[in-house]
Amino acid sequence: MAKKPRRKCIHCREWFHPVRDGQVVCCYVCASAVGKEQTAKNKADAMRAEKKRQREEEKEQRARQAERRQAVKPLSYFIKQAQQAFNEFIRYRDRHMPCISCGRYHDGQYHAGHFRTTGANPELRFDEDNCHKQCSVCNNHLSGNLTAYRPALIAKIGQARFDALMGPHELPKWKRDDYIRIRGEYRAKLKALKQQEAA
Structure with a gap:
């Protein structure tokens, strides 16, 4: 019977003539060394798989x-989160503009000031025409400084949009999921604005 063609041992890399088919x-x-290596490899693979599963x-x-x-x-938590996302978007949208009420640029704190208050008009809480960058003095200490806010708002958004803002609005029945959606929308809008500026 003819010898099988020689091959290299997968462990010691010496040439040998195999005695049976599939001999490596x-x-x-x-063979013992290869078996130990394979066992160690299988054990390491099993440990990796277990760690991944954990x-x-x-x-x-x-x-x-x-x-x-x-x-x-509570629902108030989600309202607050949505309001923070909305306010942050408004402040960034108007970042190059002065305070809508007093028209000043300064290094102080700026708010997102609502023309029609969220307490009296909760349906306009997330209306972008109703909210603009406003300095803390006008917003907090002058109660929104509405006498100066009104003409500046009309100049900014136009009479038609101002009339629509002042008209009647239906109060939406917002639920937890709606506030989560609004928060996500305004975070995405803010991110898109920042990306536009960076480009």
Whole structure:
């Protein structure tokens, strides 16, 4: 019977003539070494898979905990979050403009000042025509400084949009999901504005 063609041992890299089909090592010592390497590799793979499974499990658990924490938060929390996102967008949108009421530029604090207040007109809380950059003095100490706000607002948005703003508005029945959606929308709008400026 003819010898099988010689091949290199996968462990010691010496040439040998295999005795049977599929033989890849030259001797028992090399076979034992390859077996140990394979066992170690399998063990390492199993440990990696287990660590990955644990990480994914922990991630899912954190997500479930975050969901549970969100579920017990009051509606006021989501209103506040949506309002913060909206206000931040307004301040950034008007960042190059002066205070809408007094027309001053200064290094002090600026607010997102509503022309029609959110207390009296909650339906206009997230109306972009109703909210503009305003200095803290006009907004807090002068109660919005509405006598100066009105002509500046008409000049900015036009009489037609001002009349629409002053007209009747239906009060939407916003729920938790609506506030979450509004928060997401205004965060996305702010991000888009910042990206436009960076480009």
